[in-house]
Amino acid sequence: MTIKVLVVDDSALIRQLLGEIIRQSPDMQLVGVAQDAYVARDMVNQFAPDVITLDIEMPKVDGLTFLDRLMKARPTPVLMISTLTEAGAEATLRALELGAVDFIAKPKLDVAQGIAEYSQQILDKIRMAATSHVRRARRGESGPPANFVNSGTEKLIAIGASTGGTEAIKEVLRELPANSPAIVITQHMPPGFTTTYAKRLDSICAVSVSEAKDGERVLPGHAYIAPGNLHMHIDKYGADYRISLLDTERVSGHKPSVDVMFNSLAKCAGKNVLAIILTGMGKDGAIGMQAIKAAGGVTLAQDEQSCVVFGMPKEAIRLGAVDSILPLEEISRMALAELNRLGAGTRL
Incomplete structure (x- = not known):
């Protein structure tokens, strides 16, 4: 054609x-x-x-x-x-x-x-x-955030996205309550854009949203976005998770790379991770999501109908790395339902 x-x-x-x-x-x-x-x-x-x-x-x-x-x-x-x-x-x-x-x-x-x-x-x-699915601008406000009944610091939500992801991430975050587990996000964007993007999200979300900083402690009720052109790696220090920003080679064709973030979480947090892969071109994040699933974490993927580009979720599904495939509007509530089911009340 x-x-x-x-x-x-x-x-x-x-x-x-x-x-x-x-x-x-x-x-x-x-x-x-x-x-x-x-x-x-x-x-x-x-x-x-x-x-x-x-x-x-x-x-x-x-x-x-x-x-x-x-x-x-x-x-x-x-x-x-x-x-x-x-x-x-x-x-x-x-x-x-x-x-x-x-x-x-x-x-x-x-x-x-x-x-x-x-x-x-x-x-x-x-x-x-x-080949993309054109999505019109959403009108009106989102509903009230879903409820998270547990309080603890050991659970983490990790989100990876690319093309179409800025709006998909916004929809997911706007449905999360202020006491949500900590959220780490890698969205393929150039330097400078992630700073502006984080500020825009922070103004409309119940959770606090910021561009991630090197050495920063990961806290509940906060979302951290990988800066453009730097990988975000999560490490465990005692009872804390901390962020390392790495200026190394591209991984899976990208910097920041979802695979870098997901793979680090599989090693340091394992079953305490709930990973979400959203709309995007290519396959970044699929291997990392497979590692999280193998480590006992929960994995969710956006379905084809609600994706702008069904590339990254499709590859993760092909690898057998996904527990549930959901429309975008159902992902936040399913994520919190899974975390509530698993129980996140024990501090490490």
């Missing part, structure tokens, strides 16, 4: 670069380039693209307003072209809330080196977007 792609960007140089990358791919067709939202709207109606690459900063109507209107009128897989800045992170996270599938950094046009790698990244993401 040929993937029809529409490029929307106010920069003529970016339109030219992305257009050339797409034209050179035999499985893609560049159906048009648009410099603003009005031209883009007409091209969407005319060509019905399979994937749209969209710049956030555009004249007349900004990318977020266009995206919001598009998702209401004609939901289409959208790949945001983002600047790797704090302002860019805020806008990109808002775009993901509105239904964009994923994002990629805006290329640096003055740097010839690395364009080949960038070209491959954007082609891979376009192919992924073409």
Whole structure:
């Protein structure tokens, strides 16, 4: 199947670069380039693209307003072209809330080196977007958090995700109560984006959410997000769990890697871990989840119907590493029900 792609960007140089990358791919067709939202709207109606690459900063109507209107009128897989800045992170996270599938950094046009790698990244993401499940922005507030009846420090919830994961993690965390067991999270994101993401989650969740710090003690009622471009490793010190941040090679193609976090938890916490693998492209986390299951931990996976991309959960299921496969909206309550059943009242 040929993937029809529409490029929307106010920069003529970016339109030219992305257009050339797409034209050179035999499985893609560049159906048009648009410099603003009005031209883009007409091209969407005319060509019905399979994937749209969209710049956030555009004249007349900004990318977020266009995206919001598009998702209401004609939901289409959208790949945001983002600047790797704090302002860019805020806008990109808002775009993901509105239904964009994923994002990629805006290329640096003055740097010839690395364009080949960038070209491959954007082609891979376009192919992924073409097969993704577009999810519209959720309206309204979530229900009251599920109840956690035990109090203790030895149980841990671990969450791994990639494409589509920012919104999936938000949905899971918003359903957890303030006295939840400690939560450690690895989401594939670049540096800087995880700082902004943690702040956004902290403002809407009952648990306290922060970007993880090296040497930090892991506490109940708190969620810790692995910083972009650093692995998060959990170790046991007496009765405590502590975080180590590692600037080492990529694992399973990623840094941070879900496998690094899951494997460390299998070794130091074993049966005290409840691991959750959510939507994402690739297979990162599957081997680590298998290790947690073998160590006696509980493992949950998001089902295909509610995933944006059913890659990481599918691989974990294929390995036999998953105890339960659930729709996204049921994961938090099942997690707490399992932890309540196991009993988490004994301090180590």
